[in-house]
Every structure is written in C-alpha cells, then in structure tokens.
Amino acid sequence: MSEEIERSLKLFKALSHPTRLKILAMCLDKELSSKEIRRSLNISKPLLISHIKKLVDAELLECRVEFDREKSIVRKYYKTKENLTIDLTDLLRKIKTKQI
C-alpha cells in the first residue's frame, strides 16, 4: 500500500476516538501540558500518553519540548495544528487513478 494511503488511514484512525477529538478540541487555541489535558479528561496517564502519541503521529497535534535548566527536566506542550481540512474526493480520485 502506498505511503499516502497509509498516512490517510493513520489520520482517520486517529480521528476515530471521542477522547482524541476532545484532546484536539482542547488544544485548538492554546498549547496545553499533558497534566492540564489529563485534569479535564480524567483518564489514566498511560492512556493519555497513548492517545497523544497517535495524534502526534498522525500530524494532527504538535509537540513543543521545553528544557528547564534549573530543574533539569523536560516539559512538553501540545497544540492542535491549524487549518485542518480533508478533501476526501481528491484523496479518492488519487487512489482511483493510482496516483498514490
């Protein structure tokens, strides 16, 4: 299967879970730490990390890493990418004409 189909499938799968849609909605306008996200969602740490991984992997969520020199720890902030539109007909036409 082509790269582009795999990318599209990853995108659609990432969007196929209510919690992940909520995470994207939360991080629309300002970046949030996983702690802040978790407070709103009330889910376990491993579960949140797993959801976040899928969103970042699908290029829906951006991760900014900050290094706190004082405390020698890394802090991660998440923000939803902007202008997310999917032209489905275009994707399907590419699949049909074997462009991808």
Add this chain to the structure above:
Amino acid sequence: MSEEIERSLKLFKALSHPTRLKILAMCLDKELSSKEIRRSLNISKPLLISHIKKLVDAELLECRVEFDREKSIVRKYYKTKENLTIDLTDLLRKIKTKQI
C-alpha cells in the same frame, strides 16, 4: 455523547480501512453493483457486504435499489457521494464550544 460527534466518529471509522477507501474510489464516477466491486477487490461476499454497510451507514456511499419485475429480484447499485470535504477545525471548534 452528542449526535454530531457520533456521526463524525462513524465517518472517520468508515474511512479507516484500505478496502473501504478503495470501494469509495471505485464508485466515484459511476455506480457499481456489489458483483462488480467484488470482482475488483477479490474479497468474500460477507466481508464486502459488511464494508458496504459501514460506508452507507456513514453516508459516504449511496445505494440505489432497482426492482427487476421480469425476474422478481432486486438489484442494488452503489455510488460515492459527491463533494466530500471535512472541515476538521470547524468540527473541533464546535466540540470545544459545546455547540455539539
């Protein structure tokens, strides 16, 4: 969970399978019977029927039913809906502002 979120999830789940993307691509320009679809995909009948159900349920694929009076049988033809675009940012903003 709201109706609209459930509808969106159904849409994304329907799009999360390579075979279903192929079916949509095939039925872009002309309607096809399940027989014609199956010939191209080489999958079992029950499996195709299951995929088609999900696509129709997600309102991605339209089904036209024809009744052949001579032979007393129904024939079904499938065609992908047109102008399928998903405004993800808009959906997420609705979720955020609890409009849905």
Add this chain to the structure above:
DNA sequence: TATTTGGGTAAAATTTTATTTACCCATTAT
C-alpha cells in the same frame, strides 16, 4: 523518611473490528 506528583514504559487484559465459515434462497448454466 514516607508519600505524593509529573511523566513515562511494558505487558497483560479487555473490548471492538475484521474476517471466515457455514449456512439460506432463487436463478442460470451444464
């Protein structure tokens, strides 16, 4: 010092999806 908190991993358990198998019926072809 013992415990809580933030952030994380690995693996087991659970749930959901996908796929196959075994059927059904009616029509057409051998």
Add this chain to the structure above:
DNA sequence: ATAATGGGTAAATAAAATTTTACCCAAATA
C-alpha cells in the same frame, strides 16, 4: 438433476485497538 452464481444472514474466529495494571525515575511535600 446437479452445479455454479448472485445476494444475503448468523455465528465463530482472528486480528487490532483500547484500557488497565504494574512498574520506573526524579522532584516536591507532609
């Protein structure tokens, strides 16, 4: 008459995704 074809359902099985559990570490706090 028998086999093949189109179209379908129900249930069992296989595979994939989700969620929990049990851990790890370092820093802050009671």
